[in-house]
Amino acid sequence: MKTRVVVTGMGAISPIGNSVPEFSQALKAGKSGIDRITLFDTTEFDVKIAAEVKNFDPLVWIDKKDARKMARFTQFAVAATAQALQQAGLVERGPEDPENIPRKLRCNPERTGVVIGNGIGGWEITEESFRKLIAHGPKRVLPLTVPMMINNEAAGNISMVYGTKGPAFTQVTACASGTDALGQALDLIRSGRCDVVIAGGTEAAIVPFAIAGFQMLKALSTRNDEPQRASRPFDKDRDGFVMGEGAGILILESEAHAKQRRARILAEFAGYGATADAYHITAPDPTGEGGGRAMRLAIEDAGLKPEDIQYYNAHGTSTEINDPTETKMIKLAFGDHAYKMKVSSTKSMTGHCIAAAGALEAIACILAITEGFYPPTINLDHPDPECDLDYVPNQVQYGEIRAAASGSLGFGGHNGVVVFTRYTN
Known part of the structure; x- marks a missing residue:
């Protein structure tokens, strides 16, 4: 008989809200998060629209010292994890934790895993370092270029911030990465390797290189004059997808672990x-x-x-x-x-x-x-x-x-x- 796996916490950083309640309210309202790109100058681009995360302040969820060492995709993931862990009741403030940012786990860190899906990594860091390399030579490249840009740093930083010592994996299957990360986490709990897994996906690819690349594939909508009407799935007048960004994190537990600590169970993760x-x-x-x-x-x-x-x-x-x-x-x-x-x-x-x-x-x-x-x-x-x-x-x-x-x-x-x-x- 398969071990039952349940969801006890959720966190969201998204184009339509930076918390799960905001995300839910926007879904019900049919709110679009798409608008003109503000993260870079689109003058030379055919595509000028995207679904950016708005009003994101990483310091609400992340210690300032830690945040400085994280690319945008990692900040999204750590922030969503903070929300999810707090909803699950799995963290409390320790004596050395920053105010309002509890990081002391209420579960066995050696039985707690992390599986995060990411497709592209910290491309804004890659772009900036390439510009410095070309303009000024190798000695001007950002010292933390590699640890900030590589895909696994979201999972790695979550593990370091919260002290998890079970498996910490990064799932890279392009646009299926977040879903496959959840599936891998499900298997970790069913196999008995973990009691708790922090799982989900994160991305921050609204950067010139990514938009240019997808633009050349003719994959993106160019409905620049009507941003909020540009993403129109199943409509005969659709003309491509709109790039978005954000992170979604779920706290998954074995049913036995969740019940033993009397957690509020949101739903059962039944299949993959x-x-x-x-x-x-x-x-x-x-x-x-x-x-x-x-x-x-x-x-x-x-x-x-x-x-x-x-x-x-x-x-x-x-x-x-x-x-x-x-x-x-x-x-x-x-x-x-x-x-x-x-x-x-x-x-x-x-x-x-x-x-x-x-x-x-x-x-x-x-x-x-x-x-x-x-x-x-x-x-x-x-x-x-x-x-x-x-x-x-x-x-x-x-x-x-x-x-x-x-x-x-x-x-x-x-x-x-x-x-x-x-x-x-």
């Missing part, structure tokens, strides 16, 4: 499935077989049937290829039930937060279960005829949700799906 398309470096398999199989594997892992799922949070990127192909995947996995359940893309509001996307969307699923609402797909004004499911167009809907799933698809053909259910003893 992962596959590879083995098809193309950027495009999904047009048959939808790989993604559909990942969905089926996750549902089976949860011990459920397709008809048990009331809500599916789609990858839903708003690109020409993804949306109809993902619709095929959903139909392959769910059969006739695909037309009966609710499907939506919260990327219509958050943009595509790359490695953070799957983690933030997992949080959206848990909120859907605990608060009884279906997040909308905003800007769905003219549905693509190939996208014919119930995508909760434009307005939040309310209802009882017992089980929800979320899927992520990454460049390279990575497919990851997670399933959450209402917790019952």
Whole structure:
């Protein structure tokens, strides 16, 4: 019998809110976090819009000395972790902890792991050091370039800030990284290696190099005059995804560990499935077989049937290829039930937060279960005829949700799906 794994805390830094309550409120309101890019000068760019994290002050959650040594993606992850650990009741302020930033763990650090998904790392650090190298030579490169830019530093810094001494991993599967990190964390607890895992995803790729690269792939929306209407999954007038940023962190525990300490359990993490398309470096398999199989594997892992799922949070990127192909995947996995359940893309509001996307969307699923609402797909004004499911167009809907799933698809053909259910003893 599989060890039951539960969620006891969540943290969010996102384009639509820097806490889980703000994130939930914005989802219900159908609020877009997309606007003109402010992080750099877009004069020479065709793409001038993104979903930036707004009003982010790392010092609210991170000691000033620590924050100075972290790239933006790491700051997001550590801040979201602080929120999640506090909700879970797993930290308290020790004698040496900064005011309002408790860091003393209330669980065995040797049985506590960290798994963080990240696709790109600290690109703003990489860019700045390259500029200094070219302009002034190697001796002007930032001394902390390497430890700030590399992908694993989010997981490493979380471990150092909170003193976790179990496994600390970084999952890199492009846009599926956050979802796959959750799946890896699930397996760590089920295997008995950990009692608690801090898991999720983080990304901060709204930088010239990343926007230029995706722009050259013709992957990004250029609806610069209507930023808040630019991300329009499943709509026939979509013209690409919108880059987002942020972090989502979940505190996962074995049911026994959570019950032993009388924790408030938010939901059960019931299942995970992962596959590879083995098809193309950027495009999904047009048959939808790989993604559909990942969905089926996750549902089976949860011990459920397709008809048990009331809500599916789609990858839903708003690109020409993804949306109809993902619709095929959903139909392959769910059969006739695909037309009966609710499907939506919260990327219509958050943009595509790359490695953070799957983690933030997992949080959206848990909120859907605990608060009884279906997040909308905003800007769905003219549905693509190939996208014919119930995508909760434009307005939040309310209802009882017992089980929800979320899927992520990454460049390279990575497919990851997670399933959450209402917790019952």
